[in-house]
Amino acid sequence: MLISKKISLISPSATLAITAKAKKMKSEGINVIGFGAGEPDFDTPINIKQAAKKAIDNGFTKYTPASGIKELKEAICGKLKKDNNLDYIPEEIIVSCGAKHSIFNAIMALCNEEDEVIIPSPYWVSYPEMVKVTGAKSIFIKTTQDSDFKITPQQLLEAITPKTKLLILNSPSNPTGMVYTKEELLSLSKILIEKNIFCISDEIYEKIIYDNLEHISIASFNSDIKKLTLVINGFSKSYSMTGWRLGYAAGPKEIIKAMSNLQGHSTSNPTSISQIAGVEALNGSQENLKQMVKEFEKRRDYMVGKINSTKHISVIKPQGAFYCFANISEIIGRILNGKIINNSLELTELLLTDAKVAVIPGYVFGDDNFIRLSYANSMEDITEGLNRIEKFINKITK
Numbered sequence: 001m002l003i004s005k006k007i008s009l010i011s012p013s014a015t016l017a018i019t020a021k022a023k024k025m026k027s028e029g030i031n032v033i034g035f036g037a038g039e040p041d042f043d044t045p046i047n048i049k050q051a052a053k054k055a056i057d058n059g060f061t062k063y064t065p066a067s068g069i070k071e072l073k074e075a076i077c078g079k080l081k082k083d084n085n086l087d088y089i090p091e092e093i094i095v096s097c098g099a100k101h102s103i104f105n106a107i108m109a110l111c112n113e114e115d116e117v118i119i120p121s122p123y124w125v126s127y128p129e130m131v132k133v134t135g136a137k138s139i140f141i142k143t144t145q146d147s148d149f150k151i152t153p154q155q156l157l158e159a160i161t162p163k164t165k166l167l168i169l170n171s172p173s174n175p176t177g178m179v180y181t182k183e184e185l186l187s188l189s190k191i192l193i194e195k196n197i198f199c200i201s202d203e204i205y206e207k208i209i210y211d212n213l214e215h216i217s218i219a220s221f222n223s224d225i226k227k228l229t230l231v232i233n234g235f236s237k238s239y240s241m242t243g244w245r246l247g248y249a250a251g252p253k254e255i256i257k258a259m260s261n262l263q264g265h266s267t268s269n270p271t272s273i274s275q276i277a278g279v280e281a282l283n284g285s286q287e288n289l290k291q292m293v294k295e296f297e298k299r300r301d302y303m304v305g306k307i308n309s310t311k312h313i314s315v316i317k318p319q320g321a322f323y324c325f326a327n328i329s330e331i332i333g334r335i336l337n338g339k340i341i342n343n344s345l346e347l348t349e350l351l352l353t354d355a356k357v358a359v360i361p362g363y364v365f366g367d368d369n370f371i372r373l374s375y376a377n378s379m380e381d382i383t384e385g386l387n388r389i390e391k392f393i394n395k396i397t398k
Contacts, residue, residue, distance in 0.1 A: 009132045014364040015125055018348065022358035033385030034358045035373040038174070039242040040322070042295075044277075045288035048239060051280035055273045064272050066264040067256075068095025068248070072275045075282040076248050083206075084217040086231065088250045094259050095278070097270045099204045099234035099247030104130050105259040106200050106230045106249055107166070111136040115165035120151045121366035122325065124174045124202070136165070140366060145316055145327065149176040153187045160191075166198045169218060172205040175365045175372040176325045177318020179209060185218045189225040199229045204247070207238040207289055209320040210297045219250075227252055235274075237321075238289055239281045244274040296322050299375040299382055306383075307373075310390040322376045325362070329369040335397045344368045355392040357385050 019036045026032050073090035080086040096102040113135030119127050121140040128138040141159050143149045171180040192199055199218060206215045219229035234247030303324050307315045312330040331341050337354055341347050344361035351357045362370030375382055
């Protein structure tokens, strides 16, 4: 076999594939409206860009320590204390090439073959694929709209076995946009402590939150849960720095050291220039972030209203991130443009080819009765794209 067994198990990213197909159609002059984006459509704030330019001019273009520069680690410690009431020292921080890289490092550092990793479903597409690389097994906990797509303590207890090593939590969630409350997280934390199970808390959408809700980090309750938690965050979403590839993890020193050893032999340090930009992002003005969230909230409200006024499709209002996870179960089994829609992928393909709208099928997130639409898009494109979807869905004949 040419390719290693572990790597051959990994599925290609459907989100990237659909986005690439939509971009190709656009390059051919086809007017495609894209709802697939997993990145803000705003530019990186000017103060962050200026800090990066200054770093280049000052010659800060060489290798740095593999786990990140001290200045950025200190800024991250300050942010975690101020925003999350979490006390960390620089030795408990690793800076990586994006939050995705931090999660990969964490899973690789923690999991052995035969371990089990609990993942609430719907889930971000990369979690199960990362688990596959370690030889561990993903155990999915199915959630529904009725539970706001959040797992209950009882579900967690029932999923735990002697092989359980890790729970992956994502709040605010991609793809659902739902946010765990303090009480919900506290209940889950007690079980994790009792059963001695680690938690990866993916908090990358922490700052993109609406309706005056409060983001709570599960690690903040007490020292017992903090010892079991790896807090993951980054700069891609909050500061519109997706291309800068900068993220971080905070956690127990022993695990961070193991992650640093792995990173030292794989990517080495994240980009030196991006790290200086990251210091400015955390320590500088947060005004651009506030304005971006305000705009996202307007778009969310419009998208939710329009989807819920369209026949055969519905959505519950997301509390964070910039996605709507729309229920298409009423469309499954019906005929659209002469074709029976059997699943979310078939609907997605028809929407792209016939309605010229790109969305992400729910099956890649673990639920085939949904599609994901991103509102990281202009209001003009959102309006036009949703009108196209409504017009297309109205063609259902039976």
